[in-house]
Amino acid sequence: MNSKEVAELIKAHISDVKIVNDRCLFATSDREKFKDLLRTLRAAGITHISTITGLDLGDAVDVIYHFDCRPTMLNLKIQLPKDGLKVPTITDVFPGAILYERDLMEMLGVKVEGHPDPRRLFLPDDWPEGVYPLRKEFKEAPK
Amino acid sequence: MTFILPIGPQHPALKEPEFFKFEVKGEEIVDVDIRLGYAHRGIEEALSRRNYKHNIYLAERICGICNIVHSTTYCQTVEQLAGVEPPERAKYIRAIIMEFERIHSHLLWLGVAGHQIGFNTLFMLAMRDREHVMDLRELISGGRVHSATNTIGGVRRDVRARHLLTILRGLNKLEKYAKYYVNLWRSDRTISARCKNVGVLCKEDAIKFCAVGPVARASGIKIDVRKDSPYGAYGALSFDVITEQEGDVWAKGMVRLREILESIKIARQALKELPNGTLRIPVDLKIPPNETVGRTEAPRGELIYYIRSNGTDTPERVRVRTPTYGNFASMKSMFVGGTVSEIPIVMWSIDPCFGCNDRVALVDSRTGKTQHLTWEEIKRRHP
Numbered sequence: 416m417n418s419k420e421v422a423e424l425i426k427a428h429i430s431d432v433k434i435v436n437d438r439c440l441f442a443t444s445d446r447e448k449f450k451d452l453l454r455t456l457r458a459a460g461i462t463h464i465s466t467i468t469g470l471d472l473g474d475a476v477d478v479i480y481h482f483d484c485r486p487t488m489l490n491l492k493i494q495l496p497k498d499g500l501k502v503p504t505i506t507d508v509f510p511g512a513i514l515y516e517r518d519l520m521e522m523l524g525v526k527v528e529g530h531p532d533p534r535r536l537f538l539p540d541d542w543p544e545g546v547y548p549l550r551k552e553f554k555e556a557p558k
Numbered sequence: 559m560t561f562i563l564p565i566g567p568q569h570p571a572l573k574e575p576e577f578f579k580f581e582v583k584g585e586e587i588v589d590v591d592i593r594l595g596y597a598h599r600g601i602e603e604a605l606s607r608r609n610y611k612h613n614i615y616l617a618e619r620i621c622g623i624c625n626i627v628h629s630t631t632y633c634q635t636v637e638q639l640a641g642v643e644p645p646e647r648a649k650y651i652r653a654i655i656m657e658f659e660r661i662h663s664h665l666l667w668l669g670v671a672g673h674q675i676g677f678n679t680l681f682m683l684a685m686r687d688r689e690h691v692m693d694l695r696e697l698i699s700g701g702r703v704h705s706a707t708n709t710i711g712g713v714r715r716d717v718r719a720r721h722l723l724t725i726l727r728g729l730n731k732l733e734k735y736a737k738y739y740v741n742l743w744r745s746d747r748t749i750s751a752r753c754k755n756v757g758v759l760c761k762e763d764a765i766k767f768c769a770v771g772p773v774a775r776a777s778g779i780k781i782d783v784r785k786d787s788p789y790g791a792y793g794a795l796s797f798d799v800i801t802e803q804e805g806d807v808w809a810k811g812m813v814r815l816r817e818i819l820e821s822i823k824i825a826r827q828a829l830k831e832l833p834n835g836t837l838r839i840p841v842d843l844k845i846p847p848n849e850t851v852g853r854t855e856a857p858r859g860e861l862i863y864y865i866r867s868n869g870t871d872t873p874e875r876v877r878v879r880t881p882t883y884g885n886f887a888s889m890k891s892m893f894v895g896g897t898v899s900e901i902p903i904v905m906w907s908i909d910p911c912f913g914c915n916d917r918v919a920l921v922d923s924r925t926g927k928t929q930h931l932t933w934e935e936i937k938r939r940h941p
Contacts, residue, residue: 435638435850438787439850439851441849462765462766462768463765463768463781464768465768465853465860465862465879465884466862466864466877466879466883466884468864468875468877470866470874470875470877479864481851481862481864481879483860485781485786486786486787487787488787488851488853490849490851490864509768510766510767510887511766511767511768511887512768513887514883514886514887515879535595536594536595537594537595537598538595538598539595548600548603549602549603
């Protein structure tokens, strides 16, 4: 699928789309519509999630899901306010996202609801609770 | 009754630290849990604190073995972000060096795989032959491993006409050796006995857990970013995507060895068709707010960079997904049902590349329970 076909496929579930080129597009959705969007993708034969990016904007967090639609890269963005950092898990539709969601939880403090294994992935066991290294307010301890 | 077998962070198989907890029933593995992060250096955060130029050097140091593919992906993504196109000659030189990197990475894999199955002669041979490709890299870039060839907007080093003959001769030698290894991998009884039907990843699981690179291709999935979404010079270069159907360690090895031959083919074609022209163009590194994703096929699979710019000379956020990270989710399927003696070679079959921390796992021999201790606790308990 090229970018236009992907945009056409998901247009019912997105609020904004930006086609970068033939093989790359960014789309914005929200928490409510996005599970249906995932099922639409899955039904169209898309099985590969490349990764999940989390990005602190200050008052909100952008969560970007990168799907490989062979050859198009669909970058699906969901913006979460800082007082409601919750997304449903996508591992029921895309099981390959399991580690990326753990990464998102520990690095940015986004709660992934329904995750089958919500332990830490990279951070050590003695890392303090509630400290998220990729947040803007994070300051490392002086040496 | 099952027992917990902790392996790592110091390994029989790996030269890098990672912790694996195997649950075994006699000799059979029934479950596995992986702890990552022993080499987590916070590079993503560090990338967003340095300017675009400094980040070339940092991206290159994410991984020693695949440094060129990291810096190429980083530079390509920044070029996309800034809306510039590097000169054709630079694209070809990048492709040549990236293919040399694939050859040396796969030969290193072969050597260590030989060592894992107790075939140390193969290790010696593979390391000997790998020197040829290291020499070629040194010839072009001046560095055997870190070549520092890339920059934003092109490359810093040229393939000189007077070196062409030496490079082509080197490729001829490598082709001869690679053919020998393909033949050996197919016919040797030791290799077959230790690698066939071991650590099988079936096609369904490979798709389900989003495996990438040679691991996916060995399970019959035809994915290769170079073909699916050509970047740089790859759209003009002809090569085949190598797949095998079995999904076992043998197939993963076979895919890599046959890929060496394809890489030689690509390098030869790129050298022959190397366009004339400048090596690099200037790029204004105050990049207006924008975001983009760049991906390439590293020796171990799909490598992704997501970069967001904010109008300054420093990126807002850089996200890096390395191929080994992409392959971890499918590791469980490879181990479960196998035996303890298979652990080193199966672990090595995904060609893992980690980067260290300070904890140990203790297993209580009576209850079988595992405990993680911090360095502080160990010091307290065993002063």
